[in-house]
Amino acid sequence: MPIKDEDIITITPAPMSTSEAVYFPSIIKGFGTTLRHFFTSFGQGHTSRTIQYPEQRREHYTPEQGGMEKSNFRGVHRLNRDGAGRVKCVACMMCPTICPANCIHIEAAESPWDDREKYPAKFEIDELRCIFCGMCEEACPVDAIELTPLYDVVGESRQEMVYDKNKLLHVYDITIDQKPM
Amino acid sequence: MIENLLNMIDGQFIVSALVLAIGVHAVLGLVAYGVYLERKISAYIQDRIGPNRVGLDFGLTFLGFLKGCLALGQPLADGIKFFVKEDFAPKNVDKVLFTLAPVFAVVPALIGFVIIPWGGYWSMPLINLPLLGQIGGETVAVSGADVHVGIIYLLAVASIGVYGVTLGGWASNNKYSMLGGLRATAQMISYEIPLGLSLLATLLILGSFMPNEIIEYQVQHGWMILSMPLAGLLFYTCGLAEANRAPFDNAEAEQELVGGFHTEYSSMRFALYFLAEYAHLVTGCAFFVLLFLGGYHLPMIGITDPASTGLLAVFVKIGVFATKVVLMVCFAMVVRWTLPRMRYDQVMMLGWQAMIPAGMLILVVTSIMVYLGQTTLVPMLGANFVMLVVLLIAQHVFAKLYGRSTANRRIKLYGSRFSPMDGERVITGPTNQLAREDRPVQGSVPTI
Ligand code: SF4
């Protein structure tokens, strides 16, 4: 859409007024602002925005209080199980295709079950490369991969942070209460 | 030979040695806790909390009551961290200068304290000491050195400090460090002038270079900040610039110069620079307190008069002086977290086009007042008012002649949430009712 001439507003910045040009009135106003914040937030007063992690966590608060919304938080992944407790994934390769960080590695194999053709023999997500964009979750046709509210995952080596199928299924087991499918 | 040496040791010598030995460590402690104070103040100003974990309990159960939320152990932890970090020097640096530069920075910052008259004078009683015999029985100055050229010495020492910065920048063999060092030099040269001018004007009235006499004058005639507020303002601002403090910390402007002169420094060498910076700040504030805030004197409180020279009076005076210095340091910190860093050309412009002319005006007007013999509070206040008016008129005239720079005001924009056009109402949440209901959380839609 071309920009119409009448939509263009020419803005000439105003020159400083005398009080601005000698700086000091504005500086004193600035002191007022900083000191107000200093005294209102002193000792975690009412303007203080800090949550004392790890004693307090964002999960304990509602989004209005600055907490987090579990249902759409994008934390570490999980692989969902179906009703029979089997991995739900059908190894369709949608998620490794869409993943912008190229961090999902799947080896598909013929499914041992009758209701589908393929299943992932190996399923690895490199959580260190992942940017937690949630595209894999959106791409999955069978809702097998999901991001969970878990965010404080740690590991002592890089290898440990490459989550394999068992680990991802384990994440499902521990987060299913917090975030139902 | 030994006899001569022993004869040199009199009451003043012992007191000076004591003051120095305690003073240096007190200042170092003040520097360490200054960093802590700065972190706390900046945190509260920015609605955060700041350090609140490292107590002084050292993991021992019987010290559990010290496991405070005040994090008073943080400076200790920081210090230990600096000691055990790797001391890395890049490949192509000038090794000798690279090592020497932090020393050049820190030594001038620490020796400036010598002449600060922390406790005025003390009538020392006669004390019998082994080897030395009787000493004391005289009035001694409670400061490192009670010299007549005190102020000149302090000025001289304070301006050596920039060598450390410049040499560090040069030795690092890195363009950012180099630029930082050069900036520090140019800034130092520019701000030394208005600093000197305002100081000169003050000294014209004080009539002495000797720290104790300066305080005595102020006790009799009122603090200098009352009779020379403009000079005080100029002096404080230039002091900030000299100490490389925000808003004049262009030598280490992170946004432009990575870290400025200390980009390549790590570990204890970096800590020395850090220490020097804060020590400079403390010296600058002590200097200001000495010249403008009456040093150890509090009005209406007899014990802080120069006339009372008992031991108690000395300690009260030290306390008053130190409290004033700490308050000034806190003020400098509030300044740092209030004002954004100035652009480098603006710093230079402020120095040469505003500070130096203002300093000259102050000097000239003060000289006239001294010539007329009118240096008491009321005439000086009048003179300050006249100076202020002259400065404002000059500012106005020059603005008319050369035009003013534009103000950085909020500009109204179409579709802006923060400054919409007149009569426009900008809604930032989804307008579609369905989309709003689709959102699981009520609070994530801003109230419109
Ligand atoms: S969240 Fe994004 S980056 Fe991470 S695995 Fe999924 S698609 Fe890849």
Ligand code: SF4
């Ligand atoms: S998109 Fe879903 S079903 Fe397809 S491979 Fe990924 S997790 Fe499995």
